[in-house]
Amino acid sequence: MSTNPSKQINILGAGLAGSLLSLLLAKQGYQLSVYEKRSDPRNAQIAEGRSINLALSLRGWEALRKAGVDEIIREQALPMKGRMIHNLEGDTHLQPYSTDGKSIYSVSRSVLNNILISQSEEKGVNFFFDHFCEDVNLAKNEAIFRFSGSIKTIPSDLLIGTDGAFSALRSVLQKTPRFNYSQHYIAHGYKELSIPPTEKGAFAMEPHALHIWPRGGYMLIALPNMDKSFTCTLFLPYDGEKSFAALQDKQQLRQFFDQVFPDVVPLMPDLEEVFFQNPTSDLVTIHCYPWTYNGKQLLLGDAAHAIVPFYGQGMNAAFEDCRLFTEMLSEKPNDIADVIFQFQKDRKPNADAIAELALQNFIEMRDLVADEAFVERKKIEKELYLRYPEQWVPLYNMVTFSHRPYSEALYIGKKQDIIMQEVMKQFSKASELEDYASIIAKLK
Numbered sequence: 154m155s156t157n158p159s160k161q162i163n164i165l166g167a168g169l170a171g172s173l174l175s176l177l178l179a180k181q182g183y184q185l186s187v188y189e190k191r192s193d194p195r196n197a198q199i200a201e202g203r204s205i206n207l208a209l210s211l212r213g214w215e216a217l218r219k220a221g222v223d224e225i226i227r228e229q230a231l232p233m234k235g236r237m238i239h240n241l242e243g244d245t246h247l248q249p250y251s252t253d254g255k256s257i258y259s260v261s262r263s264v265l266n267n268i269l270i271s272q273s274e275e276k277g278v279n280f281f282f283d284h285f286c287e288d289v290n291l292a293k294n295e296a297i298f299r300f301s302g303s304i305k306t307i308p309s310d311l312l313i314g315t316d317g318a319f320s321a322l323r324s325v326l327q328k329t330p331r332f333n334y335s336q337h338y339i340a341h342g343y344k345e346l347s348i349p350p351t352e353k354g355a356f357a358m359e360p361h362a363l364h365i366w367p368r369g370g371y372m373l374i375a376l377p378n379m380d381k382s383f384t385c386t387l388f389l390p391y392d393g394e395k396s397f398a399a400l401q402d403k404q405q406l407r408q409f410f411d412q413v414f415p416d417v418v419p420l421m422p423d424l425e426e427v428f429f430q431n432p433t434s435d436l437v438t439i440h441c442y443p444w445t446y447n448g449k450q451l452l453l454g455d456a457a458h459a460i461v462p463f464y465g466q467g468m469n470a471a472f473e474d475c476r477l478f479t480e481m482l483s484e485k486p487n488d489i490a491d492v493i494f495q496f497q498k499d500r501k502p503n504a505d506a507i508a509e510l511a512l513q514n515f516i517e518m519r520d521l522v523a524d525e526a527f528v529e530r531k532k533i534e535k536e537l538y539l540r541y542p543e544q545w546v547p548l549y550n551m552v553t554f555s556h557r558p559y560s561e562a563l564y565i566g567k568k569q570d571i572i573m574q575e576v577m578k579q580f581s582k583a584s585e586l587e588d589y590a591s592i593i594a595k596l597k
């Protein structure tokens with residue numbers, strides 16, 4: 154099939170969104186090239202950069218299915234059925250993500266990225282690694298790359314920026330009239346740590362869960378890997394009493410972990426080395442609009458809407474961008490500019506909504522999951538979902554296990570929140586409540 158072979162599409166960035174998008178477009182018959190500043194990640198000995206594993210959920214799976222790679226990736230994915238909460242005493246309890254056994258999946262960022270690049274290459278996509286995009290000439294729609302000490306200028310019919318939170322294309326769009334842009338760093342940074350397999354080569358904790366040590370203003374989480382290790386991420390304020398600034402030496406670090414994560418310490422034999430070796434990274438939300446200048450460029454994924462990672466939706470939203478955009482394009486292949494203008498208009502409110510939800514979920518993860526009233530509220534919502542599955546779908550399910558636009562999920566979630574705040578004033582325990590129908594009636 155060849156829908157529009159005369160159009161040359163160039164993609165900036167062969168990260169998660171760029172590599173998936175190239176595969177989806179190649180399947181529609183487009184000629185395309187992808188330019189990436191890194192070297193070919195398939196030759197890298199060690200996965201570099203952020204979060205070694207990620208939580209993949211329905212929206213991401215659907216895009217992978219459309220690209221025809223879901224089954225290959227499923228073989229490399231570990232299901233996580235719920236949150237395993239670790240309290241200060243080291244006791245654990247599982248909070249399932251859904252009543253009907255749905256899971257989110259832990260996948261390796263590099264495995265996923267490498268599969269997508271290889272599959273795209275097989276479909277004829279040209280990848281140019283070690284090409285750093287320095288500038289874009291919007292009038293000519295040319296991207297300017299630095300490659301091996303020389304400069305290359307590449308023209309495009311369509312130039313797509315999937316070059317991440319610090320996008321080169323976006324920085325050029327920022328200088329155009331009426332371009333809106335904001336970035337916001339939260340007070341927390343993150344650091345990756347690791348729990349190796351046990352001496353017998355087994356997982357050191359329950360593998361089918363996303364582990365959380367919620368501690369109020371901060372938290373530790375852990376996701377399982379196929380090699381039976383866990384990648385842990387410590388989210389901590391940069392400054393203050395409990396902060397990265399307060400952990401300056403091995404003794405302070407050890408004291409802090411002994412005090413607040415005592416059950417983790419025996420599982421992390423090289424905590425001190427890894428902690429001081431690994432970087433502390435920032436967490437940013439980026440809003441911008443429009444995502445094109447004249448209908449010949451488009452920002453997608455983190456380049457258009459970087460969000461904090463607390464809903465596990467950044468990649469999922471980026472993959473959903475790719476699916477929705479290519480579906481729209483397949484319907485109107487001769488009206489690329491129209492498709493781009495329509496796509497950004499439809500998608501922007503959803504990008505804003507997931508950005509808001511992701512910030513909200515940080516509070517839930519680091520604090521509320523350990524709160525008794527919150528746990529009782531979740532029980533009531535679970536019961537509502539069981540009794541009225543069409544009328545009351547909990548917010549987490551809408552975001553993670555449905556294709557409902559994020560903006561609708563946010564709106565409905567706010568409505569549910571107002572109702573549940575009233576309910577919780579009257580009943581502190583789920584067992585005290587009998588009249589579920591009256592709660593449903595409040596939705597009208």
Ligand SMILES: Cc1cc2nc3c(=O)[nH]c(=O)nc-3n(C[C@H](O)[C@H](O)[C@H](O)COP(=O)(O)OP(=O)(O)OC[C@H]3O[C@@H](n4cnc5c(N)ncnc54)[C@H](O)[C@@H]3O)c2cc1C
Nearest residue numbers: 166168169170190208286316317454455465466467468469
């Ligand atoms: C700690 C953490 C945990 C996360 N966990 C999850 C999770 O569990 N689930 C989830 O869905 N999301 C998660 N995310 C979000 C997810 O990582 C991003 O949303 C996702 O990587 C976005 O993909 P992208 O392709 O848009 O950008 P990126 O993955 O950043 O890819 C951008 C690519 O562009 C390249 N590039 C950049 N600049 C240039 C240039 N000038 N020239 C050429 N190439 C360039 C980069 O090298 C890179 O390869 C997490 C993020 C963080 C920070």
